[in-house]
Amino acid sequence: MQTDTPKSVRPKRTLTEISIRYGFLALMAGLLIFFSVIAEGFASPYSAVFIFQSVAITGILALGVTATLVVDGFDLSIGSTATSALMLSAYVLVVLEMNAFVAVVACLVMGAAVGFINGILIVKFRVPDLLATLGMMFLLIGLQRIPTQGRSIATGMTLPDGRVAEGTFSKAFLSLGRYRFDFFIENLIPVSVIVLLVVGFLVWVFMELTRHGRLMYAIGSNSRAASLAGTNVNRYKILAYMISGVLASVGGILLAARLGRGDIASGNNLLLDSVAAALIGFAVLGAAKPNAFGTIIGALFIGILLQGLTMMNAPYYTQDFVKGAVLVVALVFTFALSKRGGAH
Amino acid sequence: MQNIAVELANITKAFGENTVLRGIDLELHAGQVTVLMGANGAGKSTLVKVLCGVHSANGGTIKLYGQAFSPTTPSEAIRAGVVTVHQSINDGVIPDLDVASNLMLDHLARPGSGFFLNKKKNFAEARKIAAAMALDVDVTQLVSELGLADRQLVAIARAMAHEPKLLILDEPTSSLSAVEAKRLFVLLDRLRASGVAILYISHRMSDIRRIADRIVSMRDGKISGVFEDAPLDYEGAVKAMLGHSMTNANIQIPQAGVTVMQLKNIVLREGAVPFSLDLHANEVVAITGLVGSGKTDLADILFGLSNPCAGEMILKGEAYAPRSQGKAIEAGVFLCPKDRASNAVIPDFDITKNITVPFVAQHSKFSFINFRSERKAAQRTISDLGIICQSDADDIASLSGGNQQKVMVGRWLAEDSDLLVLDEPFQGVDIKARRDIGEKIRNTALGRATAVMVSEMDEALEIADRIIVMNDQTVVGDHRNENIDLKLVLTQVVGQQNKTTGSTEYAN
Numbered sequence: 001m002q003t004d005t006p007k008s009v010r011p012k013r014t015l016t017e018i019s020i021r022y023g024f025l026a027l028m029a030g031l032l033i034f035f036s037v038i039a040e041g042f043a044s045p046y047s048a049v050f051i052f053q054s055v056a057i058t059g060i061l062a063l064g065v066t067a068t069l070v071v072d073g074f075d076l077s078i079g080s081t082a083t084s085a086l087m088l089s090a091y092v093l094v095v096l097e098m099n100a101f102v103a104v105v106a107c108l109v110m111g112a113a114v115g116f117i118n119g120i121l122i123v124k125f126r127v128p129d130l131l132a133t134l135g136m137m138f139l140l141i142g143l144q145r146i147p148t149q150g151r152s153i154a155t156g157m158t159l160p161d162g163r164v165a166e167g168t169f170s171k172a173f174l175s176l177g178r179y180r181f182d183f184f185i186e187n188l189i190p191v192s193v194i195v196l197l198v199v200g201f202l203v204w205v206f207m208e209l210t211r212h213g214r215l216m217y218a219i220g221s222n223s224r225a226a227s228l229a230g231t232n233v234n235r236y237k238i239l240a241y242m243i244s245g246v247l248a249s250v251g252g253i254l255l256a257a258r259l260g261r262g263d264i265a266s267g268n269n270l271l272l273d274s275v276a277a278a279l280i281g282f283a284v285l286g287a288a289k290p291n292a293f294g295t296i297i298g299a300l301f302i303g304i305l306l307q308g309l310t311m312m313n314a315p316y317y318t319q320d321f322v323k324g325a326v327l328v329v330a331l332v333f334t335f336a337l338s339k340r341g342g343a344h
Numbered sequence: 345m346q347n348i349a350v351e352l353a354n355i356t357k358a359f360g361e362n363t364v365l366r367g368i369d370l371e372l373h374a375g376q377v378t379v380l381m382g383a384n385g386a387g388k389s390t391l392v393k394v395l396c397g398v399h400s401a402n403g404g405t406i407k408l409y410g411q412a413f414s415p416t417t418p419s420e421a422i423r424a425g426v427v428t429v430h431q432s433i434n435d436g437v438i439p440d441l442d443v444a445s446n447l448m449l450d451h452l453a454r455p456g457s458g459f460f461l462n463k464k465k466n467f468a469e470a471r472k473i474a475a476a477m478a479l480d481v482d483v484t485q486l487v488s489e490l491g492l493a494d495r496q497l498v499a500i501a502r503a504m505a506h507e508p509k510l511l512i513l514d515e516p517t518s519s520l521s522a523v524e525a526k527r528l529f530v531l532l533d534r535l536r537a538s539g540v541a542i543l544y545i546s547h548r549m550s551d552i553r554r555i556a557d558r559i560v561s562m563r564d565g566k567i568s569g570v571f572e573d574a575p576l577d578y579e580g581a582v583k584a585m586l587g588h589s590m591t592n593a594n595i596q597i598p599q600a601g602v603t604v605m606q607l608k609n610i611v612l613r614e615g616a617v618p619f620s621l622d623l624h625a626n627e628v629v630a631i632t633g634l635v636g637s638g639k640t641d642l643a644d645i646l647f648g649l650s651n652p653c654a655g656e657m658i659l660k661g662e663a664y665a666p667r668s669q670g671k672a673i674e675a676g677v678f679l680c681p682k683d684r685a686s687n688a689v690i691p692d693f694d695i696t697k698n699i700t701v702p703f704v705a706q707h708s709k710f711s712f713i714n715f716r717s718e719r720k721a722a723q724r725t726i727s728d729l730g731i732i733c734q735s736d737a738d739d740i741a742s743l744s745g746g747n748q749q750k751v752m753v754g755r756w757l758a759e760d761s762d763l764l765v766l767d768e769p770f771q772g773v774d775i776k777a778r779r780d781i782g783e784k785i786r787n788t789a790l791g792r793a794t795a796v797m798v799s800e801m802d803e804a805l806e807i808a809d810r811i812i813v814m815n816d817q818t819v820v821g822d823h824r825n826e827n828i829d830l831k832l833v834l835t836q837v838v839g840q841q842n843k844t845t846g847s848t849e850y851a852n
Contacts, residue, residue, distance in 0.1 A: 221692035229702035
């Protein structure tokens with residue numbers, strides 16, 4: 001009987017495989033070089049930090065989307081979870097006049113609860129994921145308006161019962177949005193960027209290095225097989241939605257700290273932008289699957305493109321068009337060119 | 345003799361290296377019901393797909409009333425008069441439309457049938473079709489409001505609107521009750537009388553006894569027996585389908601060890617006869633029976649996928665009733681499920697990850713995976729089972745079916761178990777891989793109880809120390825695999841003549 005001893009050498013990669021693997025990163029490098037040459041001031045630390053800052057909140061939400069995509073789910077409620085956290089933190093600080101710590105904890109608990117309810121709707125009541133989270137999205141958009149009768153929250157506003165809200169956004173809370181760490185240059189890196197990098201690293205470690213991440217990928221690929229291998233599929237799915245909910249509320253907290261008021265109208269673009277970043281992430285390194293590293297690269301890619309175009313004086317209303325175009329190109333990379341995506 | 349409706353000569357079909365049909369010669373006569381029997385993977389469904397235009401044959405010819413017939417699409421086959429009713433009832437009807445629209449669907453889909461819908465005319469036409477088929481339903485009713493049998497009859501009525509020359513029915517009774525099936529048979533009697541050739545695929549002996557004029561058995565992509573003399577030789581047909589010719593089973597039956605699993609008065613489904621069964625350490629037990637005999641139900645209760653209706657299970661002296669698959673695995677009961685594509689393979693994972701899925705916790709510390717230990721385990725499995733691959737990081741999809749199956753079996757051999765249940769481990773596997781897998785299962789059997797669900801007799805004889813026969817959701821035979829009385833085994837597989845004319849087989 002012929003038993004080949006398995007060798008650990010990977011087969012040689014063909015040109016297509018190389019381009020699928022590194023094509024997107026090469027494109028991004030090309031873009032960086034292009035803007036550095038064309039747009040004056042693009043290649044500076046401040047510009048780099050600005051790009052990171054512009055995508056930090058989107059990126060954090062996108063990491064939550066990634067977690068649900070891994071278990072073959074989808075969370076449409078992240079945008080409204082983030083704005084709910086924004087309103088909740090403002091409510092706790094301004095109306096209830098409590099401190100920053102309480103506000104942050106309340107938001108995180110709310111995010112986890114929203115994720116848990118999403119998960120229960122999906123695994124116990126068998127509502128399809130898109131519909132369950134769509135329902136949750138509407139519910140939250142409505143809910144966050146009820147306590148203040150649809151108005152934004154700021155110090156000095158009149159409450160429904162006639163009182164005047166005396167609370168303020170405390171310094172500690174605002175510093176989450178406004179403090180900058182020194183990094184070679186004084187006051188360079190904002191908190192949100194650090195949070196993005198830390199959360200990104202943690203999600204990456206969880207998904208790639210732990211058995212929980214492994215089993216979540218197994219569920220996403222063939223949930224029946226994962227279940228027959230003894231995996232508690234429902235528990236992991238709920239966990240994924242809870243991760244998504246918590247990360248969305250982290251985004252909301254950072255947004256509230258940056259704005260300094262409970263602005264009812266902000267955060268409209270969060271859902272679409274973060275979904276786009278997570279999907280663009282499929283194309284990075286030819287992964288053809290949701291992954292934390294790719295998601296961050298995807299978010300940065302959009303940030304670089306928009307920053308570069310803005311510095312070249314492209315009008316703001318072209319931004320969504322550019323994002324859409326990037327997303328379509330990335331999806332072609334993932335599904336048409338890669339073997340895994342195309343071999344159906 | 346009767347006139348020949350369909351004539352197949354030397355039909356061959358291969359998917360890549362996997363040859364599924366190896367030269368089929370078959371005649372189907374007008375006004376006759378030909379039952380086609382064959383175990384899983386014998387090539388029945390491929391043959392049907394060649395006839396109804398889903399696949400085209402690699403070689404050979406088909407003639408339909410003397411005319412050459414080689415459909416390339418299903419609609420071409422239907423136009424030529426070959427109509428198929430598939431196993432899944434809802435494939436044949438559209439539940440959200442009314443009966444009339446369903447019956448007239450092919451007419452509506454035809455180009456040039458008018459832009460606007462004439463409901464009145466539709467209903468009238470549909471009533472005509474229904475009446476011609478003695479179909480007693482209100483044509484304005486939605487199909488989703490009908491019972492399964494009526495849906496099935498609507499699907500067949502729809503097929504009949506094409507005035508078929510050959511009607512193919514793929515396990516049409518698999519979700520029907522006995523009463524519902526009777527109505528179907530009455531309809532088939534009428535069709536037979538009107539001169540349609542009918543090819544009827546089924547595993548149910550009671551159906552076959554009721555409807556067959558002729559039985560054709562298939563095995564390994566070939567016709568292994570044609571039975572047409574009355575009275576039909578049912579046992580012979582089953583024997584031809586299961587086969588037991590080529591195996592020189594050389595089984596050394598070991599000393600049976602302690603009783604690992606005791607099943608006491610288990611009832612698998614409402615109304616089934618209770619049975620008891622002991623599984624011992626060191627022993628490999630093959631559990632055999634036709635499709636629907638209860639093999640898979642038994643595997644399911646052992647692994648906690650469903651609960652028995654009655655009776656108790658005792659694992660190593662303690663009551664055993666796992667609430668989940670995870671609990672079953674913790675208790676030391678492993679199941680390698682059948683149908684690997686939907687139940688076992690994780691398509692996005694490489695070989696290593698596929699092997700370690702159930703036991704990734706064993707390769708982790710504080711939840712962090714030890715990749716080296718994982719790879720070592722995978723490489724051990726690869727060399728133990730002779731899995732042919734370039735490296736342990738190959739995509740699972742790049743492996744052949746046999747090697748994929750080895751990965752799936754190897755997954756459950758990687759850790760020690762008290763009871764290992766393998767449901768159809770040889771499904772869609774070539775003879776070499778089958779031998780490798782069987783050998784590996786036997787060589788590792790010491791110290792654990794092993795139960796292997798198989799439908800082919802060869803496989804049972806090749807692997808088992810003991811062969812259990814199931815029929816009608818219960819155990820009907822228990823044989824030591826030594827000078828075994830094959831005729832008796834086959835009789836038990838087929839079931840008792842007088843008993844199966846009743847309704848017990850329609851337990852669902």
